[in-house]
Amino acid sequence: MIEVRNLQKSYGALDVLAGVSLHVEQGEFVSILGPSGCGKSTLFSILTGIEPADGGEILIDGAPPTEPRPCAWMPQSDALFPWRTVEQNIALGFEVAGGHGRREASERARALLPTFGLEGFGDTRPYHLSGGMRQRAALARTVAQGRDTLLLDEPFGALDALTRTDLQLWLGDIWARERWTVVLITHDVREAVLLSDRIYVLGPRPGTVVGEFEVSLPRPRGIATLGSPAAAELEVELLQALRVGQDATL
Amino acid sequence: MSRARGILERVWPPLVVLALGVVAWEFYSRLSGIGNAVLPPPSRVVQSGWADHASLWDNTLPTLREVLIGFAVSLVFAFVVSVAIDASGIARRSLMPVLIGSQTIPLIVLAPLVVIWFGFGLTPKILLVALVTFFPIVVGLVEGYASSDRDAITLLRTMGARWPTTFRLVRLPAALPGFFTGLRIAITYAVVAAIFAEYAGAEFGLGVYMQGAKASFRTDLVLAAVVVSALLTLVLFAATYVVQALVIPWYAESKRVPQ
Ligand SMILES: Nc1ncnc2c1ncn2[C@@H]1O[C@H](COP(=O)(O)OP(=O)(O)O)[C@@H](O)[C@H]1O
Ligand SMILES: [Mg+2]
Numbered sequence: 001m002i003e004v005r006n007l008q009k010s011y012g013a014l015d016v017l018a019g020v021s022l023h024v025e026q027g028e029f030v031s032i033l034g035p036s037g038c039g040k041s042t043l044f045s046i047l048t049g050i051e052p053a054d055g056g057e058i059l060i061d062g063a064p065p066t067e068p069r070p071c072a073w074m075p076q077s078d079a080l081f082p083w084r085t086v087e088q089n090i091a092l093g094f095e096v097a098g099g100h101g102r103r104e105a106s107e108r109a110r111a112l113l114p115t116f117g118l119e120g121f122g123d124t125r126p127y128h129l130s131g132g133m134r135q136r137a138a139l140a141r142t143v144a145q146g147r148d149t150l151l152l153d154e155p156f157g158a159l160d161a162l163t164r165t166d167l168q169l170w171l172g173d174i175w176a177r178e179r180w181t182v183v184l185i186t187h188d189v190r191e192a193v194l195l196s197d198r199i200y201v202l203g204p205r206p207g208t209v210v211g212e213f214e215v216s217l218p219r220p221r222g223i224a225t226l227g228s229p230a231a232a233e234l235e236v237e238l239l240q241a242l243r244v245g246q247d248a249t250l
Numbered sequence: 251m252s253r254a255r256g257i258l259e260r261v262w263p264p265l266v267v268l269a270l271g272v273v274a275w276e277f278y279s280r281l282s283g284i285g286n287a288v289l290p291p292p293s294r295v296v297q298s299g300w301a302d303h304a305s306l307w308d309n310t311l312p313t314l315r316e317v318l319i320g321f322a323v324s325l326v327f328a329f330v331v332s333v334a335i336d337a338s339g340i341a342r343r344s345l346m347p348v349l350i351g352s353q354t355i356p357l358i359v360l361a362p363l364v365v366i367w368f369g370f371g372l373t374p375k376i377l378l379v380a381l382v383t384f385f386p387i388v389v390g391l392v393e394g395y396a397s398s399d400r401d402a403i404t405l406l407r408t409m410g411a412r413w414p415t416t417f418r419l420v421r422l423p424a425a426l427p428g429f430f431t432g433l434r435i436a437i438t439y440a441v442v443a444a445i446f447a448e449y450a451g452a453e454f455g456l457g458v459y460m461q462g463a464k465a466s467f468r469t470d471l472v473l474a475a476v477v478v479s480a481l482l483t484l485v486l487f488a489a490t491y492v493v494q495a496l497v498i499p500w501y502a503e504s505k506r507v508p509q
Binding site for chain 1: 399401402404405406407408409410411415419420423498500501503504507
């Protein structure tokens, strides 16, 4: 379980996070929804220990985090290495984070391929993959790290709308089976509704939590779920929460 | 199939220009009465060069050896220095300005100096080739490291990796395309540097051969040696592409994929 209390961060004179508090329970899917530049990626940098916070605290299972943090990060760009095959890219998680030998890492990576719909593509290099497959490979590499929590930074942001919907549905399915603890950054309201147990809405920079929403839509969810009145109502509420923050800056 | 055609399409335009130049030169030196001691026609350069090919070859091998050994020495040092620069801010701040400053010393000054210091043997030639090729290789590597994807480095850091691991897994592979570019620039200097060192004092080599031919007014043989040294550079240049294709096949491939 991750608890973030009153987190603050500035870059020089630029206040990026102004007291963000949130928590993520074991096995929960939490989304962080907010406009571009409100400090969502910065929040992840602090959670992974890459950037120090200026104030506030992070507790993991009730205690200050130890290094390396029990979080596996998936960057906004997929950051797949072109000099490695898909399998070797996934193996990176086992190799570096898991401390497994090269051969064992490869074997474990190979075993993950079917789960991520990449069977038969293990020896392909990432530049030959479609955008959707690249994201799945990057997600596999994140899972391969064997950490408790997955931090996914706009994983589908760069995809075309159709592929994005496919991947959202796919992630929903695979999450229902694997029950990872996930924190997903997005600025796509529909994506947050489709996937999350809970949604935090951040206001524009400096980021603060302007709203917290339980998503009580039944699972499994699909395209039909999005058409339900409850989902539509939630989407409207989320959009309003996002706008409240924005009106303040306009 | 289409790749071979692509290469062919890139090769023929310069060849046509070259052929036109050679034909113009042939006509000019035959018809202008300029004389073989000043500008012999290319046909004569080829004839004389071929007639003297045994001696030319005997003098090409030492030059090639100097170039290759000098290059190997340069590679080792350039790699070590580039790693030091990447690993430590102090090394970067203290070494880079000195390296850049060193590039202002002209080759013409350096050649006699290394001969004064190290004599007429192989050492001064190796040293000069190494000195001249060192800088572009270091710069290629250092800028290559800096071109690594930031997210890739951050990703490894979130996995708990420190510099040695990020260097090995990201920075070094990411630097290889830049390294090969530096290598190609270096190679165009290498043969010239070896010939310069031979000019300053040597027993064998293309530089010695040219000096001898010049002293006996055999301009045709001087030009034949020039052609050989140009061919040498071209062969080495082409070799870097072959090695590159073997070492980083992903680089050319990833650029060929449309996206
Ligand atoms: N390392 C940094 N140095 C200075 N400013 C930064 C740095 N990282 C992010 N910022 C700034 O902080 C703000 C929030 O960035 P980010 O967290 O990436 O936003 P988001 O992910 O919500 O779009 C932006 O204005 C960005 O320019
Ligand atoms: Mg971001």
